[in-house]
Amino acid sequence: MSTTRRRLMHLRTVSGKGGGPEKTLLFTPRHLPDYDVRLVYIRPENDPVYNMPERARQMGVQLTDVPERSGFDLRTVRRLVQEIRSFRPDILHPHDYKTNVLALLLGRWFRIPVVTTVHGNVSRGGRLEWYYRLDRLCFPRMRHVFTVSEDLFKYATSLGVPEHRLSLVHNAIDTGLYQRTCTPAEMKQRLGLRGGSFLIGSVARLAEEKRFDLMIQAVSQLIADGCNVELFVAGDGPERQRLEQQIRRQPTPERFHLLGYRSDTIELLQAMDVFALTSDREGLPNVLLEAMAMEVPVVATRVSGIPWLVTDGLCGLTAAPGSVADIATCLRRLYVDSDLRNQLAQAGRQRIVTQYDFADRMKKLQQVYDSILDSDPRHRPDRGETPERKRFSKEAA
Missing domain, CATH: 3.40.50.2000 (Glycogen Phosphorylase B;)
Known part of the structure; x- marks a missing residue:
């Protein structure tokens, strides 16, 4: 039996210090011992307060930094293609409207299943509304959709995501880290x-x-x-x-x-x-x-x-x-x-x-990841290298 570890690539677009999802993603690798995890962060090229690489280094997390000059930068696509060929992920997991679109396109090209998380729905018109409309079209095309709250679960259902490809997985935290030590x-x-x-x-x-x-x-x-x-x-x-x-x-x-x-x-x-x-x-x-x-x-x-x-x-x-x-x-x-x-x-x-314990949350996510890969003979552990990985190796050679 092959001992090849499965590989998970998270993709995220962020500016500044980010928010709650950044904490979740940084804690993810330590709770997925059966997976190699890499974070790929797309961010504005000249962002003076962006600090994700430093935070990732402090926690021993693999992170690739992808700076971009504008909202649509072809260099970003080329860089993501390079990262996928290098890391050879078994699953792509984007977390926002831009990475949802990019992951679906690249997932189809490289034949990699794509899942996503709906963290919130905060659009209120303006230029971003067009991006969120495109994002909503992505959800039914995902292999699986996670939502962090009950109302977002209903929202995803209303967009046409069938319930067998939809999971409610609340945000959670490390309750050992977050506990009071003084008054x-x-x-x-x-x-x-x-x-x-x-x-x-x-x-x-x-x-x-x-x-x-x-x-x-x-x-x-x-x-x-x-x-x-x-x-x-x-x-x-x-x-x-x-x-x-x-x-x-x-x-x-x-x-x-x-x-x-x-x-x-x-x-x-x-x-x-x-x-x-x-x-x-x-x-x-x-x-x-x-x-x-x-x-x-x-x-x-x-x-x-x-x-x-x-x-x-x-x-x-x-x-x-x-x-x-x-x-x-x-x-x-x-x-x-x-x-x-x-x-x-x-x-x-x-x-x-x-x-809302983080370890319990990650068990639920891994069950979905495993189910997706186990259902495809190309990704079963007893089949050794997947055709995708062999193809990546040939392209990189």
Whole structure:
């Protein structure tokens, strides 16, 4: 019997520091011991904050960096062809509209099965809407489609993906890594933060759909009511300048802090008295899982997969999307009630540990990968080198 290891290639387009999917992809190889895994990242050529190669090196992950000059760069296609011929993957797994299209075309050319993950549906018109329309045409043509939340599962079904080629696989985290080691007061002291203030925090890309403008308004209401609160937001993005202008207009701008990108988010989460997420569009945000695992009580808007994760009043509080008053009410409840904060924090941790563990998630993905390859005699382990690999070898010779 051949001992040839199966090979999985993830493809992703990203700008800046990326988001939740980057954390998931970086943790993937250690949880797929039967596969050789390579990440291929397409990104703008002149991106000053892009740091995926460095993060991959720190974690011992194979990553190929593909810079491109424009939204459609023929050099990108040539580079992907080179990577496929070099790595000879058994499965291609793209994660966004651009890599979905490219993977389907290259998968057909090289006769490689293609699967994809639907991480979210955040398009809201404009130029990108054409790309998302093309993306929606890709889903029914995939060998298998993973979705990270129940609403995205229904969305994929509505696009014509048959249920036997569709799996609900929630986002998940390493619950051993994300666990509290000290109290918020102790961590505030370590980080040099004011210990007397009630810290409302968030970690996310500063993008339009995250609606940090609403969070700022809600916190401003609490301050006006006499609450001793401060807002700390870790992350960067295109909305930063607009949010800075909004903060300068507040009566107490010194209570609002945009921290930029931070690598110490585990420490920051432990310093928070409450974690807030006020998006009007989401998938199933990894950072919400992380906050709950760290026993931080959460307030989140009822969008996409969040209501399935956060049961209102049991393991967190949920607010109506777009409602500053509702968000402020939830934050105020937690500000005045320490017993409720403790109850939600403990229940949140328990939910993540029992239902959103990363190792369990990866077992589900591997079962699908194995099923796809085992169903094709060309990829059975007892058949040795596949015709594709032999063809790759000949082309490379």
